[in-house]
Amino acid sequence: MNQNSHFLVYEIQESLPTRFLIFNICLISLTLESDIITRTNSKSSMQAKHKIPFNRPFIAGKELYYIAQTVTFGNMAGDGHFTKSCCELMENRFEVPRVMMTPSCTAALEMCAMLCDLKPGDEVIMPSYTFVSTANAVVLRGARPVFVDIRRDTLNIDEDLIEAAITPNTKAIFPVHYGGVSCEMDTIMTIADKHGLIVAEDAAQGVNSFYKNRALGSIGHLGCYSFHETKNYISGEGGAICINDNQFLDRAEIIRDKGTNRKRFLRGQVDKYSWVDIGSSYVTSEIVSAFLYGQLEQLEEIRLRRKANFNHYHRALKGLEEEGLLRRPIVPDGCESNYHMYYILLPNQGIRDGLMRHLNHHGIMAVFHYVPLHSSPMGLKMGNAEADLPVTEELAVCLLRLPLYFEITDDEQDIVIQAVSSYLMSRSTTTHKVKKAIRI
């Protein structure tokens, strides 16, 4: 039995049906474990191809036990016990006035676009170096993303370039906290106040990260989290929207519940509920929230484990950085990371792609990240071809993300470090040094 099964030993003081259910879940869990072992041994599986995967979903506490409880509590749809528990936990720990669970960060971003009341002709400022969902949310409302270049140190939107991108059509700024490291939020909020803009933080990767002691997602008027299985706190798919400004509260409830005032009805504020606004089905299943709650209860344990994993790479790759063969991530003063990602920047695309192939060949799954949106087929179709984003274009092709997950072992990390070192050292005489190629 591996450590994933430690939920089996929890003291169970439940009714007979609950015990029966939990017993069944234990059996399923054991079957799953042997299935995982079989798949790991099978030469045809991804796991076998990559002895060290890029990401591995994990169980940190009582996730499966809580899922069993959703059935016995008789509430598997939305907004039950576990959804409320997740929201309260995040509201308390991140000092967010109101958190609402959503099926994904994508859904939370779509809610933000509706709450900003975006219409055709409106513009939203964001980095091009982000996931498609940041831009899609805007485009779905008929509005236009306006891409701004990124900073060299954090790869976050360059706050000094934002004001020049503001036009009479600008409605909002959607900053993205890349890799769980904060954007320069004080400057962004000052600009937004000055121009009367709404700030919706894309903190998909920033759950439990901080900027000047304030949780990411809690600083803008709105914030969005992701609990996708590749993130720090997972529920398969999942997300949340942070409502930091009361003016959005009532409408957020309505948009999230298919455009109806059902929540007001449930609170007895109206005698029937009906269709009152646009909206969609943005409520999370209790099963998903139950899993997530098991993870959120281990908020600090998960962060500390990732911190140790991050620092293991960081210490070991210092020498290669000093040699000028790569650049390690930078966390500015005042930012407290959740250690979501460990990326390295290589001197150029050729070396990045060569290293990625080398790692792949040795069973290590390392991956590049975003194709900048302004240069993607959809971005080009939307007339962004002329966007002048030199730092985005330069760094996007040099970035490589190394495997980093909750259960990665020191031995696995050492294999990755050894493979990175041997590849770069073997090329070091012919390589342009990174200090020349990647200015910091």
Ligand SMILES: Cc1ncc(COP(=O)(O)O)c(C=O)c1O
């Ligand atoms: C910056 C950013 N925004 C949004 C998303 C979308 O998150 P989700 O998969 O929860 O919809 C992601 C996912 O990776 C992301 O990295």
